[in-house]
Amino acid sequence: MSQQKTKDLENCVETYEGEEIQLLEDRRAGKLIYFVSWYFFRLKFLWNIILPVFCVGSAYCTSLSCFGLRDIYYYRFDDTKTSELFPPLWLTIHYFFFFVIFFVDCMEKRKNLILEEKILQKLLGEVSETDLMGDPVAWRRIAFSVNQCFVRKKYNSSIFYGGEQCRCYFVKEVMVPVNSGSFVIRTYHNEYIYTDYCKNPSNKMLAKKAVANYNKSAEDNDELSHMDGVDSGNGLFEKFNIISMNSVLYLFSIEIAFSAIMSLAMVSLVIYRAIFN
Template sequence: MSMISDESEMDLEKCEQICEGEEIELPEDSSGGKLTYFLAPYFFEKTWILGILVSLSGVLLSSVARAGYFGLREFYDDPFKMELLDVFSPLWMIIHYFLFFIMFFAEFIQHRKNFDLETKVLQKLLKEVAEIDLTGDPLAWQRIASRVNCFSEETGNRYSLFSGGGHCMRFFVREIVKPIECQTYDIRCYCEGSTVVNFWKNPSNKALTERALANYNKSVENFGELSHIAEKDGCRDDIFENFCGIIKTSMLYFWAIEYVFSLIMVLAFIISMISYAIFRYPSMVCFL
């Protein structure tokens, strides 16, 4: 027992020496760092411009339904005169712009958290997981996240991939452990910037993945608990992802209903114009 305790104390001392010599920098460690993690690429990569354009496009498309409705009303109701504010109602446009903007921003946040790594970066992540002491080092996942972030920035990425150690661990379980646990082996990564490939099919990558998984397996009691631990730590992230999914699904259904309604209004208006022309000018119709 004394020998075991001495060895554990030596491991802890070794980890402390490593901690003292290595500086760990993660977005979540600084005040407002997690907010910067999401907002920096949103503004500096000019994603907000695309968000504005998408939202405005949604507003204009939604106004087609109002234009068709008020056009029919003006056609059949003589006292009624359609005005510009009837079609482009400020309240209608503000509500629709806000809804489309929320949907776009939620999609951006979800994509920022759930991403596919490039092959070299994924290899770096698995190498760190395979070699680091996950059991004896209390800052193991923070250290892995920091090293992978630094490596990613060296390869040309301007922003941190992982906001913290917990984010890194959940990514590893979701993208590496679960596909192996479910026996799908669908471990995706980017090759040459755009092409999505299966990381597992490469023999050297497969061996590296198995090494990382074996080392991770040592830090828990059995293989079946791996996903459970990550899901427990990422409960709030799962709630946020479900919330984003509900928003996107609701908006898609809402947009589909408006789109169908717009088509009905436009078709009804066209049919009304044709019917009016037939009954109003029968001689012209016969001539045609």
């Protein structure tokens, strides 16, 4: 497995100093292209459409159980309207609410990258070998090199939007865990997140080498030394996303629980009337 990954890295296209660096951040609609290409080519939009349907199902069961209990209690089966059995406004509001929340979650995932292991190896190799002090566009060159290595062969969307995003990812996902001594570097594979990247000794040494090179350049450059974190504006958006996803989970759980209680009440009412009537 590791030999195959090493072979993939060796087969990557080399980025020469004279080659023009082209990143999406240089284009007017670069941010839009960066998200839309990932959203559609990775088929994220399908999940964004399908998942709200299941959530709407819980809302429909809740509505149906409420009207069902009412009709059983008051013997109003003949007066039940179609709009009560299938309330369009209630279900439409639920669907668009869940759709927007899941769409925001997609934006957050695209913004806060988690790379696959072989892509991370390529990134760490570039960081450890690049002169971060002598090259004014070092991080742009690194981002371009990683994009060139993998985009044309496997992916239909750019991995990094720009050089600053590449640097912020390295600081957050690699430098902070290594400097803290935890070495919990996250990787992504088949929709699962793993934290065992540094259990491989060669991966751990590569990460330490890349961080050492970054720290060395930071010590010699005040501009880099104070830029040791991700954009402060990201924290607010991330908190909003966490609150939104928790709200969806709580609302979904409440509706399922309420629907179960109403259904149990209907069964109990039917049994009660069958016995005492």
